[in-house]
Amino acid sequence: MAPNHGLLLYEGKAKRIFDSDKKGQVLVEFKNDTTAFNALKKSSLKGKGILNCQISSHLFELLEAQGVDTHYLGLVSDSWMAAKRVEIIPLEVVVRNIAFGSLCKETPITEGTELSSPLLDLYFKDDSLSDPLLTEARLELLGILSNNQRNEIETLVRKVNLILSTFFEKLDLILVDFKLEIGINAEGRLIVADEISPDTCRIWDARADSSSDRILDKDRFRKDLGGVVEAYAEILKRIQEISPNPRIYK
């Protein structure tokens, strides 16, 4: 059920952001809408919004407990969370532990190759340009980040990767790669924003036998493997086994 909320501030492909009556805060609604390939492929998957909202809440609380600043404040209802209002940096910050997806189309590295060190890829968040990869020189040219911020982001997301990978390992889950969006708060501090869910992470099941069975993330939708919501639910189930319920924000 939708909580009381203010005006719609922004509608993305999988979320809506609303104004809140609390200063400096927003309300985030997780939608069932699912898109892939820059929205060329679209669907609505019943239950996905709730699952991603719950999984994200768990993971934001995990990060917070380990000293990582996030925009998350708490759950408001099944598929809504309260979050701090931040200015989003127009980058998709991707960390890869195992080569998969676009990396294997853009380099001769074979799918499934474990990377000796996690690879950081920065993409310019712009649908009209299909989110192009940015080199450090292009990043500098576009003036999106200062050199200091670039290094700060690298340190931050490598820490997030370590926390998430270690946590997932305990659940027999493998964190293949993930995308973060980073916000800047009013004090200029970098903050993990957006969501952390099977829509934005590649997560494999270490208990699975086959390479298609192991996929528990949006690749099930991209590759028409079916069982998308069931896979997301499996991730939440394993998280709930070792993790307390996310807090309710009032």
Place this chain on the structure above:
Amino acid sequence: MAPNHGLLLYEGKAKRIFDSDKKGQVLVEFKNDTTAFNALKKSSLKGKGILNCQISSHLFELLEAQGVDTHYLGLVSDSWMAAKRVEIIPLEVVVRNIAFGSLCKETPITEGTELSSPLLDLYFKDDSLSDPLLTEARLELLGILSNNQRNEIETLVRKVNLILSTFFEKLDLILVDFKLEIGINAEGRLIVADEISPDTCRIWDARADSSSDRILDKDRFRKDLGGVVEAYAEILKRIQEISPNPRIYK
């Protein structure tokens, strides 16, 4: 006319490389074949091979005179040159002075924008992957270059850019961007290889009035502007006005 040559060692889209009877040397034939968009568009343009061979020879001699090592040894006939045998690094090293082409499809920078500092882009030379852009992290991951070699290449190509831009400016020509291929010789030294021609450079005519008239490079072919060979001939004519004939190699 083809000189005496050994076996065909390599055939590229615009050149053939043959073995030479001299140790450590090859013979390079410049073809009339012209391709664009990863060879999706093809043609043969009479006279192009000779023009590119002559322009390249002039520019290699210019670089050599300013202390830049190149693979060039001298002209053998109109469309053939002798060159040192080198191992080519599988990179397309692109330097951009003015934003044009793929940069403007992959960033919000408008065509024609003068860049405050020349931009260096490294692409992985692999037709099957459509020559993808490499970040520094991906370059390191692929193990193509050591960090030292990466920095050495940057210094080298920035020097080449300065020499070529200054030279073209004297001819009322604007060097928009260009691609170099770099070889490594038997002693591990980095050497400018391949060709430097209107096939591999964007060159604009500072004397032209309109934005399509000013194009004197392969964009005339890419954009179906016609007059490709005439444009290349105009570049050679201006070079010949201030530059001695390239040496004949025996």
